[in-house]
Amino acid sequence: MTLRTAAPLLFATLLAACQPANDSPDKARNVILFVGDGMGVATVTAARIFDGQSRGMSGEEHVLPFETFPNVALVKTYNTNQQTPDSAGAITAMLTGTKTRAGVINVGPEALRKSCEGQLAHPLTPITEIAGQAGKAIGVVTTTRVTHATPAGMFARTAERDWEDDSDVDPTDWQLGCHDIAYQLVHAGNGPQIVMGGGSQHFFGADRLGKRRQADADLVRDWLGAGARRRYVASAEQLEDLQPGEEVLGLFASEHMSFVAERKPDSTEPTLTQMATTAVRLLEESEAGYFLLVEGGRIDHAHHDARPGWAMLETQEFANAVAAVMEMIDTRETLVLVTADHSHVFTLGGYATRGNPVLGHVVKNDDRGLPMDKPDLAADGQPYTVLSYANGPGFVRELPRPEPETGVHALAQSLVPVFYENDDGTHEYSETHGGEDVALYAIGPGSEAARGVIEQNRIYDIMMMALGLAEN
């Protein structure tokens, strides 16, 4: 605990008053952007209740760490060609200031998805490049593969978010210069100094159980060889040894990192909180400040799987990471933003009584306003859950509707069996993103610009202005 976080309010106020004039309090030295992938407003409300109930409270009155931030905006998330966005277009809006098509990363809306020519003709410049040129250290931590859409926005430019390794890229496009996302992380130059998450399969060839075209490909070896003081880590334990000034590539899983709900007791994977606090510990030593993205990436995946309990655990861990980071930083010099890239077709309701277990069946109040002693029954004679989806893999396959599952591992019921088709022609049921606005919570220098209903690409402007990097 540093002096500045322990300082009582009066002392902090006196200190602020003594700041030299050129240390303008409206400029941020650092920016931390927390993205809860798919963390729509209903997810925040449900997670607030879930986290409160897991602490023995009724839940509704609970407050998540970022809900105390003084500035809040609603964010319009649509992509230029899609009413309901995807993460690639959304992170591009946030990091480049330009809305674009779904599926592309740091490429302008003029380019078509999967068009290498379009990618080369219409590059966008993410804030990480500008901040990096201004001397800021750059960090990205995520619970997904580090080559997944949201983290890739920090270092890659691609007309197709699924080009995660070279086996995904047409060799002709590769020759033209449309390299895969993992390759760009290692070879595009000036990549982030701190990278942590999953996805090691995209860095290796078959010799090391990876997916790259060359059996002996080893991008980790290449990355280590391209700079001094570089450390590769693959387990939580190794995070402790990392020293300020070291650049870090941490790949803790072949695929995405484990869901919190599926974490083994002997897991060697760090939690999102461990990764985020390690990144902040190292980045706080950067002389010129830093820009850090922390993504709770599997909130989204839990929702796609229609497992609200899993989504609650992921959101709870995301909130824990925010709380732990807030203990380490000074909001007089660090702009902290917490937002989502998009929502999901997820909601809560049904006139549940106060303190109704949020992962349970709805228990209503009686006509005196007192809780009934058993779940309410719908017109089909079955109970229904507090949390539900408009579509997804838990669609009701046959009538009469079975009793819906409850608890952490429940598959939530829905109406519409939407699915997507894999490359091999097989189908996978998946709940979809939601198109309504998401929230932006902000504290620190420049955070007062986070108000009203804003376009998602305005988040870029808020961060650039706060860092003093905007042109006007």
Ligand SMILES: [Zn+2]
């Ligand atoms: Zn998604």
